[in-house]
Amino acid sequence: MTDINIVRYNVSNYRAWNQFVAKAKNATFLFQRDFMDYHKDRFQDFSLLIYKKNKLVAVLPANTLGDEIYSHQGLTYGGLVFQKEIKFENVLAIFKELLKYLNSIGFKSLVLKQMPAIYTGVFTEEIDYLMFVLKAELLRKDTLSVINLKGEQLKISNNRLEGYRRGVKHHLDVKEEDDFELFWNSILIKNLKDKHHTKPVHGLEEIRLLKKRFPKNIRQFNVYDDEQIVAGTTVFETEFVAHSQYISGNENKNTQGHLDFLHHHLIKNVFKDKAYFDFGTSNENNGLHINKGLQFWKEGFGARTVTQDFYKVSVINYSLLNNVFI
Incomplete structure (x- = not known):
């Protein structure tokens, strides 16, 4: 019996969602509901709140398309958003329960658009490791041209x-x-x-x-x-x-x-x-090509490459997370 509970977002969660995002370790104003909902008519929202022992510990800005759920397609980046103090063991447990939940209600896969590391103040690459364990497909890898101002x-x-x-x-x-x-x-x-x-x-x-x-x-x-x-x-x-x-x-x-x-x-x-100035991506054709002239112009200011990963994971693979710890 798990102590993790997953709830689909509705307007009654507006305040709790925004308060959580404001203090999360890997969130920006793009995850506030007042930003996400400006184009709610274009997407079928399926954002989730994840509780552990009745305490909100993570949220997933998301939408659905067919039998897939996406970390929101209307945002530049996304993925699971966690409380600042969370440790790896809890991230693993939360992600496993999330995949089980999505599998139980009929989804086939989860598509994640990861947040580039420059946007976070606390290390937050637990999910990148879990993508490896879960044999997730790397759908795309974009390049961002970034100046490290510090x-x-x-x-x-x-x-x-x-x-x-x-x-x-x-x-x-x-x-x-x-x-x-x-x-x-x-x-x-x-x-x-x-x-x-x-x-x-x-x-x-x-x-x-x-x-x-x-x-x-x-x-x-x-x-x-x-x-x-x-x-x-x-x-x-x-x-x-x-x-x-x-x-x-x-x-x-x-x-x-x-x-x-x-x-x-x-x-x-x-x-x-x-800390950083981000010129954004110069990628075209689903990330496979780079606009050479645009890249040259950005790098002329001293920008260099940071990558952003896009993953697709089969939710039925949640059992692969059973034996990560030894």
Whole structure:
């Protein structure tokens, strides 16, 4: 008889969920319900709360699709979120009971989008080890370009410094804005459509809503040339990381150096006290390829590679966790 109880999330758990996430060892504002629920119409939520002896010890932001459950597809990263003090033995017991529970209600597999290590203040790779024991399939491995702002920083390349100097020469100006309309409608939407035949993950009204809910975490920086917008980036700021969620500029980036100028300013001034600056991934085609030019540009600022793993585990394999300890 186990002392672990698993409950599906509903609105009555709103406060308990948010309070737990706020103190968890591996959570950011993306796991708050006010962030997760902005696109609840797109996903069938199947988030779970996990209790041990009636104490909340873990949550799983999740959605379902067919006979699979995903650590939420609407989030950049996910996986199980644990209380800060939890030890390996309890992680193993919780994960085993989670797989048993999912198996008992008819799911075939669990797909996990792991949180990159830079986003946590406490080591939290227990699940990565359990994926090995469970013979999980590694579906994808993305690369993130990250600057370690608290460690030994690599020199900014001459190409990026030259771009920065062109920005200075053209008297470019970086401003933090409270609204996103100018960047979205003048720069971002057009560029994504023309270059990638896609559109922003967040619509204009959605990013405005999220900014209202998380004003300190979602920040917009625009670059102006004589009051005319020429570039910008939308930054998701967490405790340890400043992450450029969107980066885009007009066709004059090589002439004016506006993206180099912008990110030199962010790295050297705005976010210099963060632990990491994350440019995000340059991967395409489900992680199998890397945009060489984009990677080159990011590494010019001294960014180097951090990986993010995506796993698929058959929930029926929970018995493989029976004899981990000897």
